Amino acid sequence: xxxxxxxxxxxxxxxxxxxxxxxxxxxxxxxxxxxxxxxxxxxxxxxxxxxxxxxxxxxxxxxxxxxxxxxxxxxxxxxxxxxxxxxxxxxxxxxxxxxxxxxxxxxxxxxxxxxxxxxxxxxxxxxxxxxxxxxxxxxxxxxxxxxxxxxxxxxxxxxxxxxxxxxxxxxxxxxxxxxxxxxxxxxxxxxxxxxxxxxxxxxxxxxxxxxxxxxxxxxxxxxxxxxxxxxxxxxxxxxxxxxxxxxxxxxxxxxxxxxxxxxxxxxxxxxxxxxxxxxxxxxxxxxxxxxxxxxxxxxxxxxxxxxxxxxxxxxxxxxxxxxxxxxxxxxxxxxxxxxxxxxxxxxxxxxxxxxxxxxxxxxxxxxxxxxxxxxxxxxxxxxxxxxxxxxxxxxxxxxxxxxxxxxxxxxxxxxxxxxxxxxxxxxxxxxxxxxxxxxxxxx
Numbered sequence: 079x080x081x082x083x084x085x086x087x088x089x090x091x092x093x094x095x096x097x098x099x100x101x102x103x104x105x106x107x108x109x110x111x112x113x114x115x116x117x118x119x120x121x122x123x124x125x126x127x128x129x130x131x132x133x134x135x136x137x138x139x140x141x142x143x144x145x146x147x148x149x150x151x152x153x154x155x156x157x158x159x160x161x162x163x164x165x166x167x168x169x170x171x172x173x174x175x176x177x178x179x180x181x182x183x184x185x186x187x188x189x190x191x192x193x194x195x196x197x198x199x200x201x202x203x204x205x206x207x208x209x210x211x212x213x214x215x216x217x218x219x220x221x222x223x224x225x226x227x228x229x230x231x232x233x234x235x236x237x238x239x240x241x242x243x244x245x246x247x248x249x250x251x252x253x254x255x256x257x258x259x260x261x262x263x264x265x266x267x268x269x270x271x272x273x274x275x276x277x278x279x280x281x282x283x284x285x286x287x288x289x290x291x292x293x294x295x296x297x298x299x300x301x302x303x304x305x306x307x308x309x310x311x312x313x314x315x316x317x318x319x320x321x322x323x324x325x326x327x328x329x330x331x332x333x334x335x336x337x338x339x340x341x342x343x344x345x346x347x348x349x350x351x352x353x354x355x356x357x358x359x360x361x362x363x364x365x366x367x368x369x370x371x372x373x374x375x376x377x378x379x380x381x382x383x384x385x386x387x388x389x390x391x392x393x394x395x396x397x398x399x400x401x402x403x404x405x406x407x408x409x410x411x412x413x414x415x416x417x418x419x420x421x422x423x424x425x426x427x428x429x430x431x432x433x434x435x436x437x438x439x440x441x442x443x444x445x446x447x448x449x450x451x452x453x454x455x456x457x458x459x460x461x462x463x464x465x466x467x468x469x470x471x472x473x474x475x476x477x478x479x480x481x482x483x484x485x486x487x488x489x490x491x492x493x494x495x496x497x498x499x500x501x502x503x504x505x506x507x508x509x510x511x512x513x514x515x516x517x518x519x520x521x
Contacts (some may be wrong), residue, residue, distance in 0.1 A: 100155070100387065100388055100389035100390075100391070100393075100400070100403040101354075101356070101368040101369065101370075101385075101386060101387050101388065101389035101403060102353075102354070102356045102357065102366035102367055102368050103123075103154075103157055103366075103367050103368060103369055103389065104123075104125070104149060104157060104159075104366060104367050105423065105425070106159075106423055107127065107147070107423075108127065108128035108129065108357065108358070108364045108365060108366055109123075109125040109126075109127065109128075109147070109149075109353070109365075109366055109367040110125055110126045110127075110128050110143075110181075110336075110338065110353045110364075110365035110366070110367070111125055111126040111180065111181035111182070111234075111284070111338040111353060111365075112124075112125040112338070112339075112340060112351040112352070112353060112367035112368075113125070113181070113182060113183045113184065113236075113286075113340040113351070114340045114341075114342045114349070114351045114369075115184055115185065115186075115216070115340075115342065116342050116343075116344055117186055117191070117216040118216070119152070120150050120151065120152050120216075121150065121151050121152070121154060121342065121344055122148060122149070122150050122184070122216045122217070123148065123149040123150070123151070123157070123351070123367065124146065124148055124182050124183065124184045124193065125146075125147070125149075125182075125353075125367050126143050126146065126179060126180055126181050126182060127143050127144070127145055127146060127147055127179075128141065128142065128143060128363065128364045128365055129142050129143065129144060129177075129364075130142065130361075130364060131177065131363075135177065136177035137177070139363070140363060141178075141180070141363050142177045142363070143177060143178065143179045143180060144165065144166050144167075144177050144179060145162045145164060145165040145166065145179060146162065146163050146164045146165075146179060146182055146193075146195060147159055147160070147161060147162055147163065148160045148161075148163050148184075148216070148217050148218065150216070150217060153391055153392065154344070154349070154369060154389075154390050154391040155390075155391035155392065155393060160217035160218065163193065163211070163213075163217070163218040163219070163220045164179070164193065164195060164211050164220055164222055166179055166197060168222070169197065169209060169211075169222045170222075170224040170225070171199060171200060171207060171209065171224065171225055171226055172197040172198065172199070172200065172207075172209070173197070173198040173199060173200050173202075174200075176197060176198030178196070178197055178198040178206065179195055179196070179197045180195075180196045180197075180206075180233050180234060181196070181233065181234040181235075181284055181338055182194060182195040182196070182235070183235050183236050183237050183340075184216070185237045185238075185239065185245075185263075186216070187239065187245070187263055189214070190212055190213070190214065190263075191212065191213045191214070191215065191216050191218075191220075192210055192211075192212055192237070192263045192264075193210065193211040193212070193213065193220050194208060194209070194210055194235040194236075194237055194247070195208070195209050195210075195211070195235070196208050196209075196232065196233040196234065196235060196249075197209060197226075199226065204231070205231055206231060206232055206233050207226030207227070207230070207231060208226055208227050208230045208231075208232065208233075208235045208247075208249060209222055209223060209225075209226045209227070210222070210223050210227065210263070210264050211223070223264060227247075227264065227265065227266060228265065228266065229257070229266045229269070229270065230247065230249060230251070230257070230266060230270070231251055232249045232250050232251030232252075232255070233249065233250050233251075233283065234249055234250045234283050234284045234285065234338070235247055235248070235249045236248045236249065236284075236285050236286045236287060237259070237263075238287045238288070238289075238316060240289070240316050241289075244258060244316075245258070245259040245260075245261075245263060246258055246259060246287070246316045246317065247259050247266070248273075248285040248286075248287055248296075249285065250282065250283040250284065250285065251270065252272065253272040253273070253276075253282070254272070254273045254276060254282055254283075254285050254298060255270040255271060255272050255273065256270070256271050256273055256316070256317055256318075257269065257270045257271065271317065273285075273296065273318055273320060274318065274319060274320075275311065275318070275319060275320055275321060275322060276298075276311065276320070276322065277300055277302070277309075277322070279302070280300055280301040280302050281299075281300070281301040281306070282298050282299070282300050282301075283298065283299055283338075284298055284299045284338040284339065285297070285298045286298070286339060286340050286341065287316065288341050289316075290343075290374070290378070291378060292314070293312055293313075293314070293378050294312065294313045294314065294315060294316055294320070295310050295311075295312055295341075295380070296310060296311045296312070296313065296318070296320045297309070297310040297311075297326060297339065297341070298310075299336065299337050299338055299339070301335075303329065304329070304333065304335075305329045305330050305333055305334060305335050305336075305337075306329070306330075306335065306336050306337045306338075307325055307326075307327060307328050307329045307337065308325065308326040308327040308337055308339055308350075308352065308383075309322070309324070309325050309326065310322075310323055310324060310325075310326055310380060311323055312378070312379075323379060323380075324379060324380065324382075325382060326339075326350065326372075326380050326382065326383055327339075327350070327352065327382065327383050327384075327385065328382070330354060332354075332355070332359070333362070334354050334355045334362040334365070335362050336353070336362070336365065337352055337353060337354075338352065338353055339351060339352040339353075341372070347371060348371070348372045348373070348374070349369050349370070349371060349372060349390060350369070350370055350371075350372045350383050351367060351368070351369050352367075352368055352369075352370075352385070353365040353366060353367050353368060354366060354368055354385065356368075357422040357423060358422065359416075359422075368385065368389060369389050369390050369391075370383050370384075370385060370386055370389060370390060371383075371390055386405070387402070387403045387404055387414075388403050388404060388405040388439065388440060388441075389403065391441075392441050392442070392443045392500065393439075393441060393442045393443065394442075394443055394445070395442050395443060395444045395445070395448065395519075395520040396445075396519070396520060396521070397519065398517045398518075398519050399439060399442060399503065399517060399518045399519060400425060400426070400516075400517050401428055401437050401439045401503065401505055401515060401517070401518055402414045402425070402426040402427060402428045402437075402515075403426075403439070404428075404437045404438060404439055405438050405439055405440035405441075405502070406437075406438045407436070407437045407438070408434070408435050408436045408437070410432060410435065411430060411431045411432030411433075411434070411435030411507070412428065412429065412430055412431070412435040412436060412437050413428075413429045413431070414426050414427070414428060414429070415427055415429055417516065425516075427514050427515060427516050428505070428514065428515045428516075429512065429514050430461075430463075430505070430506075430507035430512060430513050430514075430515070431507075431512040432507070432512075433507060433508070433509070434506060434507065434508070435506070435507045436470055436504055436505065436506040436507070437504070437505050438469070438470070438502055438503065438504045439502065439503045439504075439505075439518075440502045440503075441500055441502065442500065442501055442502070442503055443499070443500050444496050444497075444498050444499060444500075444501060444520070445498060446498065447498075448493050448496050448520045448521065449492070449493060449521060450490050450491065450492055450493055450520070450521045451465060451475070451476045451478065451490070451491055451493050451518060451519070451520050451521070452488050452489065452490050452518070452519045452520075452521060453478050453480070453488070453489050453491070453515060453517075453518050453519075454486055454487070454488050454489075454515070454516040454517050454518075455478075455480045455486070455487070455489060455513055455514060455515045455516065456480070456483065456484070456485065456486045456487065456513070456514050457480040457481070457482065457483070457510065457511055457512065457513040457514070458482065458483070458484055458511065458512075459482055459510065459511035459512075460479075460480060460481055460482035460483075460510050460511065461479075461480050461507060461509060461510030461511050461512065461513040462477060462478070462479055462480070462507075462508045462509035462510050463477070463478040463479075463480060463505055463506065463507060463508065463513060463515070464476075464477055464478075464505075464506045464507075464508045465477075465478065465503060465504070465505055465506075465518070466503075466504040466506060467496065467501045467502065467503070467504070468501055468502050468504075469502065469504060470504050470506070472502075472504065473494075474494065475493055475494055475496055476491045476492065476493045476494065477491060477508070478491040479491070480510075480513050486516065490521075493520065496520075503518065505518065
């Protein structure tokens with residue numbers, strides 16, 4: 079019995095650390111400024127960690143961050159939280175009550191992992207410093223150095239190692255700047271250089287540089303009007319000169335003031351990681367990480383990325399499918415709302431209010447024979463849902479009768495033969511009164 083209890087406890091911990099879903103990708107805490115890296119065939123995510131500032135803990139109404147977590151995934155859908163790796167109370171030079179551990183980065187060199195982070199210095203006259211913590215594994219444990227990098231004052235560090243082995247650090251200080259790093263990855267090897275030819279008006283921060291086909295892409299958030307949009311310049315060297323080229327992502331349609339980003343190529347596809355205030359629609363200082371695919375034109379320029387709720391990755395039919403993270407939705411009679419406005423981490427629901435209103439969720443993998451489907455739904459007067467495959471006019475996989483009631487219930491219905499493989503799901507209100515849907519799961 080004792081061993082069984084230990085096993086059960088371990089299983090519950092493992093399950094609690096698995097974060098399922100699409101955009102946003104981290105579903106139980108805020109996760110801003112997401113830097114993604116590919117290490118050992120996995121994607122590791124190093125975001126900042128927004129919390130709600132209050133009296134005696136940060137600055138109410140402003141950004142508030144006290145530590146960093148790291149997450150990992152092999153499929154960009156299921157994310158494991160490895161816990162806190164650096165905290166403001168456990169770094170010698172950091173103000174333990176500063177709550178200003180802003181956008182970080184991490185990079186590997188010679189089997190060591192170097193985590194770069196900005197924070198307020200104990201000596202207020204020194205302002206924001208950039209520290210380094212070092213680990214033997216991507217998830218840590220990380221040991222922070224006792225002093226910040228000398229000569230690097232500012233925020234939002236980003237580190238790039240070129241093909242010749244030279245490392246560079248970019249950050250937002252007196253403008254957006256770059257400096258070479260020494261082989262030890264903890265000291266500057268050159269004086270900071272302000273990057274030229276960038277927009278002179280408006281706030282610029284959060285630099286991130288990557289290389290593709292011999293071209294260097296210097297990317298950054300920029301406030302031209304009221305909120306940040308993601309822009310980029312291109313050059314032939316990590317230190318420039320760069321030429322302003324275009325916009326990667328437009329301003330937030332809901333006026334989230336900041337955006338912050340990173341790029342990776344993973345399994346032959348490029349991805350943009352960025353953030354939005356999904357879980358905090360009325361307060362844009364609490365943000366959450368997202369992912370969308372990105373593509374290049376033949377001349378190497380970046381095709382503009384339109385943010386989605388569906389995000390990326392393939393969903394497994396046997397897991398909960400949150401159709402409110404939709405790929406497309408009917409223009410009439412369908413909408414999305416929070417399940418609980420007081421606890422936004424409970425997520426969202428789909429509201430189907432009129433006959434033939436529908437919502438589509440793309441890319442679900444059916445890996446074995448399916449016998450039934452479960453739908454968590456509620457309908458005060460009762461209604462009938464129809465689940466179709468691939469598109470709104472596709473084959474009917476199931477009809478699900480939602481009983482009359484005011485409480486959520488899980489309804490099971492038989493499923494017609496579904497050919498194994500990847501399909502899109504479409505949920506349609508066929509009969510009766512409005513129905514609200516939380517999730518769908520096949521058995």
